[in-house]
Amino acid sequence: MNTNVVHKAESPRLAIALEERRALRANQAKAIAEKLDFWYGTNQALKNINLVIPENQVTALIGPSGCGKSTFLRCFNRMHDLQADTRYSGSIVLHPESVNLVGKEVDPIEVRMRIGMVFQKPNPFPKTVFENVAYGLRLRGFSNRTDLAERVEKALRGAAIWDEVKDRLSDSALALSGGQMQRLCIARALATEPEILLFDEPTSALDPIATAKIEELITELRQRVTILIVTHNMQQAARVSDFTAFMYLGELVEVDATSKIFTNPSKKATEDYITGRYG
Amino acid sequence: MSAVMTIEELRNGLAWRKNLDKAFVVAGLLILMSCLGLLALLFVDLVRDGAARFGWDFLTQFPSRKAERAGILSAWVGTSMIMLVTAVVALPVGVAAAIYLEEYAPKNWFTGVIEINVTNLAGVPSIVYGLLALGLFVYKFGFGQSVLSAGLTLALLILPIIIVGTREALRAVPKAIREAAYGLGATRWEVTKDHVLPYSTGGILTGLILGLSRAIGETAPIITIGALSFIAFLPDPPISGAFPFVNFAWLKSEFTAMPIQIFNWISRPDQAFQQNAAAAAAILLAMTLAMNAVAIWIRYRFRKKINW
Amino acid sequence: MSATAATRSTAMGKGAFSSLAYRKNRDRAIELILLACALVAVFTTLAIVLILVVESSYFFEHVTIREFLTDRMWTPLFDDAHYGIMPLVSGTLTVTFVALLVAIPLGTIIAIYLSEFATHRMRESVKPVLELLGAVPTVVYGYFALLMVTPFLQKFMPDLSGFNMLSAGLVIGLMIVPYVASVSEDAMRAVPRYMREGSYAMGATRLQTALRVVVPGALSGIAAAYILGISRAIGETMVVAIAAGMQPTLTFNPTEPAATITAYIVQVSLGDLPHDSIGYQSIFAAGLVLMLMTLVFNVIGFFLTRKFREAY
Known part of the structure; x- marks a missing residue:
């Protein structure tokens, strides 16, 4: 039922959004998704997604389970390519060089080297704290110990976990608490200085205190890196993001400044979701 | 950038x-x-x-001092009889042990001991089973160097394979099926017999065939209990024309078996006998591969058919 | 209301109660039968230990442990009898070492390939075929080693003797490749998906993910595969009995003929030794050593596997 409403109301609003997109593209867009479709086999999971990801801002993706927000997020670093029988059409253009991240000619591994990701469940490797953070650098062939140490420290400081682990760098990462593990995973992603950092419900497995720390960290990181975050928690989206996109049934329903989405959404579907009528 | x-x-x-x-x-x-x-x-x-040796004669002649006249009759008959004993003993004991461990056993140290034993037995070299059989079946129990001793030895040898295969099959039956039966007031044995076992037949059968395919090629333990390689007679047939229609004299009979015959022929320097060895080995290998293929096929079919 | 009550009382009448008691007793009886069958495993182990220890104890009445462990010759059947286990152990270790040189690299590479590179369909169709390699009767492998591998090796090594540990070891190695591969592969596949995703998301290739994340993550499981592979190689009998000769020689040179513990047991069993002779008892002493060697590896393997299962 709701989809129909959305469809009918869409066109005028989209036009305005396009205007905004052009404006953004001119100065500060980091990535732009245009007419993005995505299929698992014959099942179309994303339908005609158009979205601008502004540089050095936090963009949140919200929507009910199964709406495609994680699927969309995973297009940015081509995680879907690990599965057989998946297909993209349309584009996600990364600026300033204007490479199409989902283009067939673009190597998914190269994409993943440039765009970091933090997962729902903290997934440190069964290695030491140091080696976890150094992992991406080692993949790229870094082996100079002092150089590595500097970069690891910088990344750990960036993820606000340096003080907690500086004396435990050679301990197993699996000995850390859940919240620490997740910040370690953030440090691991930061070490290679990605152009965009993707967060896939990064706090859903954490307690409220650990969650607060991660949220604070995301707000800080915004100064340095473009962030795209999927979250189930609307308060979280409201707290950390600058822009919020609402997705429903594989489509992007509405995107706007976070303050506007949460106070005065223009779509009924968005309002219903935000006020907890479904999802 | x-x-x-x-x-x-x-x-x-x-x-x-x-x-x-x-x-x-x-x-x-x-x-x-x-x-x-x-x-x-x-x-x-x-x-x-x-x-050069394949042919009807090869299957229907006894071993001989002349390579071109030697056949594998006593060997394949002996192997069949041993397999019969092995299957009859190992299947019920193995399945019962698996049912106990999977459906009945409480989680305590005692069950732990049984489990460790099963795991460990799977890793015991087959020739050690031969030594066990030599000391226990041949001399202590006085079964002699017989079909019975060989069959029991191989039954013990493949017991872990059958237990592991059956347990896997039992474990694949979802808890909901068991709960449904318990909910109707069935006892544990009734649940097992009426529901869990029938749904696991495929896995049990696979385990049995894989076990037998292992047993059929086992040489070392049978040599150890003293199988002879030159047997120019057949044991009494297990089924007779007169009352009581079955007889068990064959169990006490001396025997030879396919792998023993092959080993014997390989060990001879005469090349003609090595041809015999090759022919018999090809037949044994074909039998083993066929058994494995059947097991794979059954496993595949059951996996496809049952969708929990 | 009254009708329901009436039905209920019939269904739970006297007969029903007694039948429940009968069913419960039957259940208990069956449980005991099942337990007895499960105990066969325990009794088998006990019987193995008992037979080996008792028969060996007769052997050690004639032979001191010191002689057994230090004498450099093993000739229990000769007039000049020596009872030093070392030559048999050296043969066993040499063959095992050669086998591992084949089985560990090949098994590991196949495991990594199947677990990390092959498609689901390929894996499902290749694994059963690969396992056929482990199902080939050992006596057939013996034929392979003696009459195919040795002549082949002699083309490159003209001095290689007709019986040698090298061919036997190579063929045993081939035989345990599927075992090492399948246990390692199981361990690798048990490494959780999110661990791999973490690595891929950093821009790692498949090989990098396999070598830097999956293999370290599955290490105890892979170690268990190696250890259990060693135990199999030590216990393998027919290939060595056929292809390595049966001459106990204290040597670690794989190109020479030698006997292993298992080959010696076969050799004695082929003859017709009286029940009470020292030769008869010597195979139990050799069997005891074999059992202890494999037991050590099996126990280590068992605990490594369990440690691995606990990790994930």
């Missing part, structure tokens, strides 16, 4: 890493194919070496 590296550096490094990936794929495929190729080569070579 990634700050740790320029895009150029990043791409060059990546190209190198991807080449390593490709090299590994080639190496992996090559190794895999050469392992399978060796198996095919072995089979083809056996068939070629033994080609």
Whole structure:
């Protein structure tokens, strides 16, 4: 039922959004998704997604389970390519060089080297704290110990976990608490200085205190890196993001400044979701 | 723009890493194919070496001092009888042990001991079973160097295979099925007998066939209990024309078996006997591979058919 | 209301109660039968240990442990009898070492390939075929080693003797490749998906993910595969009995003929030794050593596997 409403109301609003997109593209867009479709086999999971990801801002993706927000997020670093029988059409253009991240000619591994990701469940490797953070650098062939140490420290400081682990760098990462593990995973992603950092419900497995720390960290990181975050928690989206996109049934329903989405959404579907009528 | 590296550096490094990936794929495929190729080569070579000996006579003649007149009659009859004993003993005991461990056993140290034993027995070298049988069945129980001793030995040998296979099959039956039956007031045995067991037949059968395919090729334990390689008679048939229609004299009979016969022929320097060995080995290998193929097929069919 | 009550009382009448008691007793009886069958495993182990220890104890009445462990010759059947186990152990270790040189690299590469590179369909079709390699009767492998591998090797090594540990070891190695591969592969596949995703998301290639994340993550499981592979190689009998000769020689040179513990047991069993002779008892002493060697590896393997299962 709701989809129909959305469809009918869409066109005028989209036009305005396009205007905004052009404006953004001119100065500060980091990535732009245009007419993005995505299929698992014959099942179309994303339908005609158009979205601008502004540089050095936090963009949140919200929507009910199964709406495609994680699927969309995973297009940015081509995680879907690990599965057989998946297909993209349309584009996600990364600026300033204007490479199409989902283009067939673009190597998914190269994409993943440039765009970091933090997962729902903290997934440190069964290695030491140091080696976890150094992992991406080692993949790229870094082996100079002092150089590595500097970069690891910088990344750990960036993820606000340096003080907690500086004396435990050679301990197993699996000995850390859940919240620490997740910040370690953030440090691991930061070490290679990605152009965009993707967060896939990064706090859903954490307690409220650990969650607060991660949220604070995301707000800080915004100064340095473009962030795209999927979250189930609307308060979280409201707290950390600058822009919020609402997705429903594989489509992007509405995107706007976070303050506007949460106070005065223009779509009924968005309002219903935000006020907890479904999802 | 990634700050740790320029895009150029990043791409060059990546190209190198991807080449390593490709090299590994080639190496992996090559190794895999050469392992399978060796198996095919072995089979083809056996068939070629033994080609001259294949024929009805080879199956229906007793061993002989003259290679061209020697056959495997007593060997395959002996093997069949041993397999009969092995299957009749190992199947019920193995399935029962598996049911106990999976459906009944409480989680305590005692069950732990049984489990460790089963795991450990799977790793005991087969010749040690031969020594056990020599000391226990042949001398202590006085079964002698008989079909019965050999069958029991191989039954013990394949017990772990049947237990593990059955347990896997039992475990695959979802809890909901058991709960449904318990909910209707069934006792534990009724749940097992009416529901869990019928749904696991495929897995149990697979375990049995794999076990027997292992047993049929086992040589060392049968040599240890003293199988003879020169047997120019057949044991009494298990089924007779007169009352009571079955007899058990064959159990106490001396015997030879396919692998023993092959071993004996290989050990002779005369090349004519090695041809016999090749022919018999080709037949034994074909039987083993066929049994495995059947087991794979059953497993595949049951997996396809049942969708919990 | 009354009708329901009436039905209920019939269904739970006297007969029903007694039948429940009968069913419960039957259940208990059956449980005991099942337990007895499960105990066969325990009794088998006990019987193995008992037989080996008792028969060996007769052997050690004639032979001191010191002689057994230090004498450099093993000739129990000769007039000049020596009872030093070392030559048999050296043969066993040499063959095992050669086998591992084949089985560990090939098994590991195949495992990594199947677990990390092959498609689901390929894996499902290749694994059963690969396992056929482990199902080939050992006596057939013996034929392979003696009459195919040795002549082949002699083309490159003209001095290689007709019986040698090298061919036997190579063929045993081939035989345990599927075992090492399948246990390692199981261990690798048990490494959780999110661990791999973490690595891929950093821009790692498949090989990098396999070598840097999956293999270290599955290490105890892979170690268990190696250890259990060693135990199999030590216990393998027919290939060595056929292809390595049966001459106990204290040597670690794989190109020479030698006997292993298992080959010696076969050799004695082929003859017709009286029940009470020292030769008869000597195979139990050799069997005891074999059992202890494999037991050590099996126990290590068991605990490594369990440690691995606990990790994930």
